[in-house]
Amino acid sequence: MFQFPARLVGAAVALTLAAANPVLGQQLELKLMAPAAPGGGWDQTARSMQQALVASGVARSVQVTNVPGAGGSVGIAQFVNGAKGDGNQMMVNGFVMVGALAMNKSPVTLEQVTPIARLTEEIQVIVVPANSPIKTAQDLAAAVKADIAKVTFAGGSAGGVDHVMAALFAGAVGADAKKINYIPFSGGGESLAAILGGKVTAGISGLSEYEGQIKSGKLRAIGVTSEKRIAGSDIPTFKEQGIDLVIANWRSVVAPPGITPEQKKTLSDAVEKMVKSDAWKEVLKQKGWEDAYLGGDAFADFLKKETTRVTDVLKSVGLIKS
Incomplete structure (x- = not known):
């Protein structure tokens, strides 16, 4: 019986796979920018994507x-101006960039990039020392309404997600957000020391930052910013305590301006395939990141609304002048 040469059979299989999955067939060669120094959240996201895209066969x-530089302002400027029309490039970004661009009065904005997908998010938490008289979110709300200047919040950089959350908390309980006493720290270790030492009233950060101290009993978590309680956690949400506060430190990926609809679809399909892969699911598990995948027009709409919300909050606390 006649047999096809092995190389022809292999070629036929490859063509069949390529037809069934154009992204897999193309085997993309991508460039991915992390607009931050090595080691941070955006860098970790970019390098995790690098591993998962290759491991899943997408790239x-x-x-x-x-x-x-400047909360991503330097990176996005280089990306928008240098990668225009390049369908093989993407950039990681997130919540922090929204505030940084507004505060730095950057001539380059997120309106100029091509939205691809939101990838992950981390729920925020407010903690107090274990010996604090503040037991619940309503206790903190009462203190803020009584004298907001006496309530000190420790968190990350000015204008970042922690700062925005402090302002949203004040507004949600009926206090003047412009009067919040927010103390920014350059690192989680410094803010933790301030909280444990009683130098501040409360601390704000991503839940994973303080999870160890919460479990050990050194810190008390008075609320998380998710819509519903996190599975397996006994920390109440702010919403269930009567405070309308929902926020997350999200990270996403975007493409340059000027790419074609076909190029956008190729990148969108590649990212969607990646987030469904076992390699990416393992990344989420190892990093403790929440899967927050949102693609297409829904992500573009989310980005616009989030930009407006963050900008309005930063104006309310005087970090952006109207």
């Missing part, structure tokens, strides 16, 4: 570059 190679 043949992914080159990660770091362009740090």
